[in-house]
Every structure is written in structure tokens, then in C-alpha cells.
Amino acid sequence: xxxxxxxxxxxxxxxxxxxxxxxxxxxxxxxxxxxxxxxxxxxxxxxxxxxxxxxxxxxxxxxxxxxxxxxxxxxxxxxxxxxxxxxxxxxxxxxxxxxxxxxxxxxxxxxxxxxxxxxxxxxxxxxxxxxxxxxxxxxxxxxxxxxxxxxxxxxxxxxxxxxxxxxxxxxxxxxxxxxxxxxxxxxxxxxxxxxxxxxxxxxxxxxxxxxxxxxxxxxxxxxxxxxxxxxxxxxxxxxxxxxxxxxxxxxxxxxxxxxxxxxxxxxxxxxxxxxxxxxxxxxxxxxxxxxxxxxxxxxxxxxxxxxxxxxxxxxxxxxxxxxxxxxxxxxxxxxxxxxxxxxxxxxxxxxxxxxxxxxxxxxxxxxxxxxxxxxxxxxxxxxxxxxxxxxxxxxxxxxxxxxxxxxxxxxxxxxxxxxxxxxxxxxxxxxxxxxxxxxxxxxxxxxxxxxxxxxxxxxxxxxxxxxxxxxxxxxxxxxxxx
Amino acid sequence: xxxxxxxxxxxxxxxxxxxxxxxxxxxxxxxxxxxxxxxxxxxxxxxxxxxxxxxxxxxxxxxxxxxxxxxxxxxxxxxxxxxxxxxxxxxxxxxxxxxxxxxxxxxxxxxxxxxxxxxxxxxxxxxxxxxxxxxxxxxxxxxxxxxxxxxxxxxxxxxxxxxxxxxxxxxxxxxxxxxxxxxxxxxxxxxxxxxxxxxxxxxxxxxxxxxxxxxxxxxxxxxxxxxxxxxxxxxxxxxxxxxxxxxxxxxxxxxxxxxxxxxxxxxxxxxxxxxxxxxxxxxxxxxxxxxxxxxxxxxxxxxxxxxxxxxxxxxxxxxxxxxxxxxxxxxxxxxxxxxxxxxxxxxxxxxxxxxxxxxxxxxxxxxxxxxxxxxxxxxxxxxxxxxxxxxxxxxxxxxxxxxxxxxxxxxxxxxxxxxxxxxxxxxxxxxxxxxxxxxxxxxxxxxxxxxxxxxxxxxxxxxxxxxxxxxxxxxxxxxxxxxxxxxxxxxxxxxxxxxxxxxxxxxxx
Numbered sequence: 001x002x003x004x005x006x007x008x009x010x011x012x013x014x015x016x017x018x019x020x021x022x023x024x025x026x027x028x029x030x031x032x033x034x035x036x037x038x039x040x041x042x043x044x045x046x047x048x049x050x051x052x053x054x055x056x057x058x059x060x061x062x063x064x065x066x067x068x069x070x071x072x073x074x075x076x077x078x079x080x081x082x083x084x085x086x087x088x089x090x091x092x093x094x095x096x097x098x099x100x101x102x103x104x105x106x107x108x109x110x111x112x113x114x115x116x117x118x119x120x121x122x123x124x125x126x127x128x129x130x131x132x133x134x135x136x137x138x139x140x141x142x143x144x145x146x147x148x149x150x151x152x153x154x155x156x157x158x159x160x161x162x163x164x165x166x167x168x169x170x171x172x173x174x175x176x177x178x179x180x181x182x183x184x185x186x187x188x189x190x191x192x193x194x195x196x197x198x199x200x201x202x203x204x205x206x207x208x209x210x211x212x213x214x215x216x217x218x219x220x221x222x223x224x225x226x227x228x229x230x231x232x233x234x235x236x237x238x239x240x241x242x243x244x245x246x247x248x249x250x251x252x253x254x255x256x257x258x259x260x261x262x263x264x265x266x267x268x269x270x271x272x273x274x275x276x277x278x279x280x281x282x283x284x285x286x287x288x289x290x291x292x293x294x295x296x297x298x299x300x301x302x303x304x305x306x307x308x309x310x311x312x313x314x315x316x317x318x319x320x321x322x323x324x325x326x327x328x329x330x331x332x333x334x335x336x337x338x339x340x341x342x343x344x345x346x347x348x349x350x351x352x353x354x355x356x357x358x359x360x361x362x363x364x365x366x367x368x369x370x371x372x373x374x375x376x377x378x379x380x381x382x383x384x385x386x387x388x389x390x391x392x393x394x395x396x397x398x399x400x401x402x403x404x405x406x407x408x409x410x411x412x413x414x415x416x417x418x419x420x421x422x423x424x425x426x427x428x429x430x431x432x433x434x435x436x437x438x439x440x441x442x443x444x445x446x447x448x449x450x451x452x453x454x455x456x457x458x459x460x461x462x463x464x465x466x467x468x469x470x471x472x473x474x475x476x477x478x479x480x481x482x
Numbered sequence: 483x484x485x486x487x488x489x490x491x492x493x494x495x496x497x498x499x500x501x502x503x504x505x506x507x508x509x510x511x512x513x514x515x516x517x518x519x520x521x522x523x524x525x526x527x528x529x530x531x532x533x534x535x536x537x538x539x540x541x542x543x544x545x546x547x548x549x550x551x552x553x554x555x556x557x558x559x560x561x562x563x564x565x566x567x568x569x570x571x572x573x574x575x576x577x578x579x580x581x582x583x584x585x586x587x588x589x590x591x592x593x594x595x596x597x598x599x600x601x602x603x604x605x606x607x608x609x610x611x612x613x614x615x616x617x618x619x620x621x622x623x624x625x626x627x628x629x630x631x632x633x634x635x636x637x638x639x640x641x642x643x644x645x646x647x648x649x650x651x652x653x654x655x656x657x658x659x660x661x662x663x664x665x666x667x668x669x670x671x672x673x674x675x676x677x678x679x680x681x682x683x684x685x686x687x688x689x690x691x692x693x694x695x696x697x698x699x700x701x702x703x704x705x706x707x708x709x710x711x712x713x714x715x716x717x718x719x720x721x722x723x724x725x726x727x728x729x730x731x732x733x734x735x736x737x738x739x740x741x742x743x744x745x746x747x748x749x750x751x752x753x754x755x756x757x758x759x760x761x762x763x764x765x766x767x768x769x770x771x772x773x774x775x776x777x778x779x780x781x782x783x784x785x786x787x788x789x790x791x792x793x794x795x796x797x798x799x800x801x802x803x804x805x806x807x808x809x810x811x812x813x814x815x816x817x818x819x820x821x822x823x824x825x826x827x828x829x830x831x832x833x834x835x836x837x838x839x840x841x842x843x844x845x846x847x848x849x850x851x852x853x854x855x856x857x858x859x860x861x862x863x864x865x866x867x868x869x870x871x872x873x874x875x876x877x878x879x880x881x882x883x884x885x886x887x888x889x890x891x892x893x894x895x896x897x898x899x900x901x902x903x904x905x906x907x908x909x910x911x912x913x914x915x916x917x918x919x920x921x922x923x924x925x926x927x928x929x930x931x932x933x934x935x936x937x938x939x940x941x942x943x944x945x946x947x948x949x950x951x952x953x954x955x956x957x958x959x960x961x962x963x964x965x966x967x968x969x970x971x972x973x974x975x976x977x978x979x980x981x982x983x984x985x986x987x988x989x990x991x
Contacts, residue, residue, distance in 0.1 A: 053699050
């Protein structure tokens with residue numbers, strides 16, 4: 001666990017760009033799908049031909065309002081688009097349409113859980129804006145390629161208050177936000193494709209000091225792990241500077257994951273003057289109450305409500321419920337298993353948080369990419385419940401499902417894992433073991449109860465693990481006591 | 483060739499004139515009656531354009547024009563009777579037309595072939611209007627003399643032999659083309675007076691509609707909150723016809739008005755008896771050229787003779803219009819023109835060392851002085867630390883100016899005054915003094931700031947024989963009322979029927 005000199009207090013605020021999963025771009029009708037050949041999803045508007053104009057995509061406004069409602073934020077009934085002016089080859093208009101003074105979503109809150117307990121993180125604002133294109137430096141010599149497919153993709157930039165005081169809190173907040181935007185289905189959350197990107201503002205100050213220290217902005221952090229590591233690196237860097245009597249420079253720094261360091265990108269003096277002003281091409285967006293109500297009607301069950309329901313409906317412990325509602329995909333998966341299984345919900349919860357999550361973590365995949373489907377998992381739970389499988393053989397079946405696919409019953413059949421519950425067959429093996437181990441039988445009879453474990457083990461071994469352990473135990477005790 | 487065209491227009495007013503301009507309405511009647519075909523008409527205009535030495539056009543689309551004319555004639559043969567079917571028009575080179583060079587008067591777009599068509603042009607093409615070509619203009623519509631064009635200045639057909647006059651600007655090419663009989667009508671755009679001022683200088687009717695009437699999609703932006711397309715014609719009746727074809731809601735322009743389509747000709751013939759005309763004292767200050775003042779006063783007398791009632795009104799903040807405009811328009815322009823960076827289309831410097839050098843050289847080479855001046859003014863006005871003092875303040879003034887009009891229109895139906903402080907001036911006479919040039923638009927700018935419809939109509943001539951325009955401003959969306967007053971005035975006067983000495987019609991008459 002990362003620690004630092006407790007005389008220093010850390011202040012962190014995050015700016016998260018979430019790509020809204022609209023069909024078309026925020027100001028044009030072009031598709032937003034990822035991975036198309038360069039510039040094949042760039043219309044006249046996206047490449048900023050002379051004379052073209054932006055028109056607001058209502059779906060993007062809907063998603064922004066949905067987010068605002070989900071965090072109980074103030075929705076600005078009148079919000080305004082502004083131009084952020086700067087020159088860059090992948091910014092076709094020479095300005096980005098964003099929101100400045102009147103963003104669509106105002107003050108709100110998100111609650112996070114860390115090892116230290118729960119905490120409320122303030123949301124300053126969330127505003128709509130368009131993404132830029134991409135500059136491609138790798139494929140060209142002495143030139144840069146420009147791909148404008150991404151230009152105009154709708155983003156919701158979610159800006160937090162500087163309320164986080166450790167890298168762990170920053171990550172907890174980011175995970176919570178990541179889960180929420182997927183819960184409410186406004187973002188696919190794909191960090192590799194850049195659908196969910198984070199910039200972190202980090203500063204340190206002597207504990208107890210009220211005014212904030214000079215902050216740096218860390219850019220280009222595209223995974224939870226990198227966010228944590230980048231902030232950790234930056235805290236150490238800033239503390240080192242201050243302890244050496246230096247001062248932190250207000251600047252933008254780029255995180256380099258390969259070298260695990262942050263590098264200066266531009267200082268405050270070099271910072272752009274973006275010359276924000278209201279975009280005269282887009283009248284202020286006025287949100288009618290009926291519009292907001294229609295968005296509210298589409299809000300799904302939110303994580304807190306879902307957790308409460310899981311505890312109530314499935315009789316889960318708060319810890320299990322928290323775990324199983326951490327993402328909508330996990331919660332949906334759990335509910336699908338429950339629906340298709342007669343197994344006890346506690347058994348399902350244990351198996352998901354144990355075997356399944358371990359395998360997912362090991363393979364570094366999300367639950368929606370799990371090679372074991374919820375349906376197969378439900379069957380597996382049924383086979384444990386109906387005593388076809390023991391806990392041990394069930395793990396073998398799970399491993400086979402994960403590695404090779406197939407279906408639960410087929411694997412049980414093929415591997416001969418069906419638990420022996422035929423008392424005649426078990427009795428036969430028990431008799432063999434009693435005959436083969438007279439010393440242990442004698443010890444048991446003399447009151448050494450521990451030795452029963454050895455005898456059960458012998459029976460299980462002879463049955464290749466298929467005998468029902470409870471039945472073996474019962475039969476052994478009966479027969480020896482006779 | 484024109485001599486072969488029958489003349490059906492028989493106004494008593496033109497009896498003593500050798501040649502009067504040919505109006506769209508007349509041509510419409512001739513096309514309808516079959517006296518002439520669109521192909522013949524188009525050929526005739528193309529020949530006149532070719533003979534002309536005014537430099538009114540940047541490019542001529544002879545082949546596509548004739549093809550469009552053929553299509554129009556075919557439609558006519560099939561019974562299509564639209565009043566504008568087959569009428570040739572010229573378009574300001576600010577409008578994108580698919581497959582045609584679209585320069586906006588700038589070197590930076592000297593090689594830009596538009597891959598799409600502006601909504602206004604598409605609307606007109608849908609009605610069967612034939613596009614003759616693209617007219618000259620001040621670069622990016624910034625100017626009042628057409629002297630800021632990369633394609634050279636334009637000669638006002640009203641110039642006398644010894645003195646070359648400017649046609650006004652920025653729609654100078656369109657105005658010169660119509661005044662010279664190179665097209666019966668033309669499109670223009672008006673950000674601070676760019677339709678009305680050249681109309682006044684060239685003895686035309688120029689209409690700037692209410693902001694939002696005509697889609698701005700495909701019209702290269704100068705100052706987005708002020709730009710508006712409109713027609714340059716000989717008569718108010720023609721302006722109404724043209725506006726019918728240009729206007730309309732466009733889903734591609736969020737600032738276009740979603741109002742039901744209207745027929746702007748519907749009130750043309752209404753009586754203006756009892757119409758209250760406001761005369762703002764601020765428009766008749768001692769700075770006004772005395773000849774212009776007396777011509778405008780005479781025009782107002784004519785309106786009174788038609789039953790209009792003149793009332794003194796006040797627009798107390800009108801002196802703030804020019805300073806407000808020269809912050810807002812350059813601010814918007816500085817941002818709008820950022821897309822001309824040499825990356826995706828248009829001019830790019832041939833040699834450069836890195837990205838910033840490419841930008842710098844491209845834009846240094848591609849833009850003219852006036853455009854650079856306004857980009858710098860606008861960039862400054864939006865800069866951190868200056869925004870509140872300039873841009874925010876200018877927006878407040880804009881609100882005050884709009885409020886003045888709201889108050890004035892509680893007391894009157896229309897507001898009248900001169901279109902320009904003085905008539906057309908010689909080439910080069912104001913190019914060294916930008917502020918003197920800017921003062922040309924002092925009477926026209928307030929309507930842009932307030933988004934109101936306004937028109938200029940020919941109202942008489944100075945002793946030197948130069949046309950003077952009467953300026954009428956209407957309440958928001960009251961184009962029909964505005965055109966009604968102009969039309970009634972034109973029924974009573976013949977100024978608009980006088981042809982320029984340099985008009986092509988004179989040669990062939």
C-alpha cells in the first residue's frame with residue numbers, strides 16, 4: 001500500500017471525459033462507431049468545410065441530463081455552448097465546441113467506499129463538448145496523418161471538486177463513476193478505446209494548511225492502475241520538491257506508463273488563452289421540464305438502490321451486495337444466474353466472488369467477456385445443489401468450462417465427475433478401506449476422532465473424488481461403530 | 483441579342499428613358515408566355531458577362547447554367563409554371579455550390595471546389611433558378627467597397643467616364659452585375675450592410691431579411707450572429723419573389739427560424755395609407771451629406787403623399803452601433819476563420835519548417851490586410867483579461883440597440899433614413915483609412931445588431947448623377963410590410979427604373 005509522509009496532505013480532483021454512446025456525433029449525423037478506416041466517418045461538418053454549421057444532437061443532451069439526475073445534480077435549464085479556440089491539425093474548426101459559463105449539469109455528489117469508510121465527493125459540473133480527431137505520427141515519415149473519425153464525438157466532461165485525499169480515493173471515485181456511467185448506459189466505459197479518460201489535478205500542502213498547494217494536471221491516464229500510479233508518482237515528486245525547499249510549477253504533465261513517471265507538457269506561461277465565447281451558431285439549449293421528466297423516466301435502478309434490493313430480495317450480506325452491484329454487468333450477471341438456478345443465492349454469491357472473480361482477475365477480463373456464461377454458471381450451481389457435484393468437482397468443471405468451453409453436464413459426463421450417491425457403491429469402497437486400514441480403525445474405536453479424516457480421504461481417493469463426502473463420513477462411522 | 487427580346491413592360495414612368503432595367507417579374511412573364519426560353523435568356527446573360535469589363539464575376543458557370551436552363555425549359559414544357567423557373571441569377575461567391583470554385587474573395591480559397599451546395603442556393607435551384615456564376619466580393623465579406631477582394635476591385639456601372647467608382651461592398655460584384663444588366667438579380671449577404679450599401683451605390687433594391695429567415699448553411703461565415711443572405715434586385719417586387727425562393731427553415735442551421743413559409747409578395751400592393759414612419763433624429767445629423775439628406779427627405783415626402791404618417795422617433799444608442807459591431811463581428815470572425823489553416827483544403831504555403839510555420843505562412847499568404855486586421859482585433863477582444871471590457875461590453879450595447887428599436891416600433895411601423903452617409907466614392911479614396919471605410923455602414927449596422935429586416939431602395943440621384951438609397955427598417959419578421967412600403971414607393975417613383983451608364987443593356991438596345 002502506498003504511503004507518504006503524513007505531514008503532507010494530498011488534494012486530488014479529477015476531470016473525466018466520458019464518451020457518450022450516441023449513434024451519431026454531437027453536432028453532425030456521422031456515425032460514432034470505433035475502428036472505421038481513417039476519415040470514413042467524417043462528414044462536411046466534421047471536417048469543418050467552409051459554410052457548415054453544427055446542430056445539437058438531442059440524444060447527447062438526454063444522456064448528460066441522465067447523468068445529472070443520477071447524481072442528484074442541478075440541471076441548468078438553460079445552458080450555453082462556447083467555443084474554445086486553439087489551433088491544432090486534428091481540431092478542424094480551430095475551436096472546440098464546449099460549455100463554459102453555463103454547463104448542462106451543475107453541482108452534484110458521488111459517494112465512494114474505501115478501506116477507511118465512505119466519503120462523499122462533490123461534482124462541480126459536467127459539460128457537453130465535442131472530441132477532436134487523432135493525429136497519427138507512427139505511420140508517416142516527416143509527416144503527420146490526421147484521422148477525423150473521432151472529431152465531433154460527444155463527450156461529457158465530469159469535473160469533481162478537489163475532495164479526494166489519497167490515490168486510493170481517486171481510484172475509488174473513478175471506479176464508482178465508471179460503474180455509474182455504464183449503469184445508466186451513457187458510456188461503454190471502454191478505457192482502451194478512450195471512451196473513459198481521466199485527467200488528475202494533484203497538489204500537496206502541509207497538513208493543516210487551509211490554502212491549496214500549487215497543482216499540476218496529469219494527462220493521458222487510461223487505466224485505473226495508471227491513475228493510481230501516476231498520482232502516487234506525482235505526490236512523491238511534489239513532496240520531494242517541497243521538502244528540498246523548492247516550489248511546484250503549475251503545469252500540465254503527461255504520464256508515461258512505461259517509465260512510470262510524469263513529464264512536463266506545458267507550463268502555465270505556455271498555456272493557451274482559449275478565448276472562450278458563446279458559440280453564435282448554437283442558440284442556448286433550453287431544457288423543458290417535460291424533457292427532463294422524460295429522461296428521468298429512463299433512469300434505471302441506481303447502484304445504491306440495487307444494493308439495498310439485493311440485501312432484501314436475495315438475503316445477501318451488505319459486503320456481498322456491494323460486491324455484486326459494483327457494476328451493472330456484474331449485477332445483471334448475478335440476477336441472470338439466480339433466475340436460471342434453483343441454488344441458494346448465498347452459494348451463487350460465494351461462487352461468483354470466489355471462483356469467477358478470481359478467474360476474471362487472473363485473465364484481466366470483464367464479466368461480459370467471461371468464457372463461462374451466466375447460463376452455464378447457473379447449471380453448475382444446480383449441480384452442486386442437487387449433489388451431482390461436490391465443491392471440489394465443481395471447481396474442476398468450472399476450470400474446464402473456463403478453459404475449454406462446452407456445457408456443464410457434458411463435462412461431468414466426459415470426465416466422469418458425477419458424484420457417487422449410490423450408498424451400495426460407497427458401502428463397497430468403505431468396506432475395502434476398513435479392511436485395508438485396521439490400525440486406523442482401531443485408533444478411531446479408541447476415541448481418536450481425528451483419524452476419521454484419513455479414512456474419508458482414503459475412500460474419496462478410491463472413488464476418484466466422486467463419492468459424496470457426507471455419505472462416506474456417515475457410513476464409515478456407522479460401520480466402525482457396529 | 484437583347485434587342486431580340488420583346489419588351490412587355492410599359493410603365494408610363496419609363497417613357498422618357500431610353501432603356502430601363504429588365505426585371506425578374508418581366509422575364510418571368512416572358513418565360514411564361516413562351517416569348518423567350520430560359521436557354522436563350524441564359525445565353526444572352528452569359529454573353530453580356532463575357533463582354534463586361536467590370537470584374538463583377540469571379541467565376542462563370544456557362545456549361546452548368548445552360549444545362550440548368552435546358553432543364554427549366556423542359557419543365558416548362560411539361561407544364562411547370564413556377565414564376566422563377568428558368569430565371570438566371572448570379573450568386574455571391576460566399577455561397578458553396580457543389581462542383582464550383584467557391585473563394586469568398588480570398589486567396590486562401592483560390593483552389594476550393596465546394597463539394598456541397600448551400601441551402602439558400604439549393605432552395606433557389608429547386609425553384610428552377612439558373613446559376614450564372616459567382617460574383618466578386620470583399621474577402622470574407624469584410625469591406626464596403628469590394629476593394630478587399632483577392633480577385634481585384636469591381637467597377638460601379640454608375641461610374642462616369644473619368645472616374646472609376648466602387649460598387650460598395652461586400653456584395654459589390656452582385657450589385658455591379660445586376661446594375662450592369664449582367665444578371666436580373668443576384669444573391670448577397672449582409673453582416674453590417676453588405677447588401678444594402680452596394681444596393682444604394684448601384685441604384686438597386688437590396689433586402690436584408692430578419693436574422694434567421696435564410697439558412698446560413700453553406701454560406702461561408704463572417705460573423706455568425708449577424709450574417710444574413712438576401713437578394714439584390716431592381717424592384718421590391720423582385721426582391722419579394724427572390725426571398726420566397728431563398729427563405730425557409732433549415733434543420734442544418736440551428737439559428738434558422740422554424741416559422742411557416744410565407745409569400746412575401748402578398749402585401750406588395752396594400753395601401754400604405756396610415757402607415758406610421760419613424761424618422762430617428764440620430765440618422766439625420768449634421769454629418770450627413772446635404773445632397774443625400776435632401777434626397778432622403780424628398781423620398782419621405784413621397785411616402786407621405788401615399789398616405790404615410792411621419793413621426794419623429796429616437797434611437798438614442800445608435801451611436802454605439804459601430805463600436806459594438808467592430809468588436810462583435812471581428813471577434814466572431816477571428817474564430818470563424820480559424821478553420822482556414824492549410825491542413826484540409828484551400829491554400830497551403832509551399833514551404834514551411836514545422837507546424838506553426840505552416841500555419842503562419844499559409845495564413846500570412848492567404849489572407850488580405852483587412853481580414854488580418856479584423857482577426858487581430860477580434861482575437862484581442864476575446865483575450866483573457868480583455869473579454870469583459872470588449873466582447874461582453876459590446877454585447878450589452880447590442881442589447882441596448884435592440885431595445886431602442888423595440889421602443890421605437892411601439893410608436894411606428896417602419897423606420898426610415900439614408901442607407902449610406904454619402905454616395906459611391908472613387909476607387910482608392912478610403913483604402914488607407916479603415917475607419918472612414920467603416921463609417922459607410924453607420925446606418926445599416928443597427929439592423930444587423932438587432933436582427934431586423936431592412937431594405938435599401940433607389941431614391942434619387944446627386945447632381946453628379948450618383949444614386950442615393952433610402953433605407954427602411956422593419957420590425958422583426960415584417961419583411962412583407964417592409965416590401966409593401968418599398969413597392970408602393972417604387973410605384974410612385976422611377977429612380978429604380980433608371981439604368982446605369984455602364985449597363986450592358988445600353989449597348990445592345
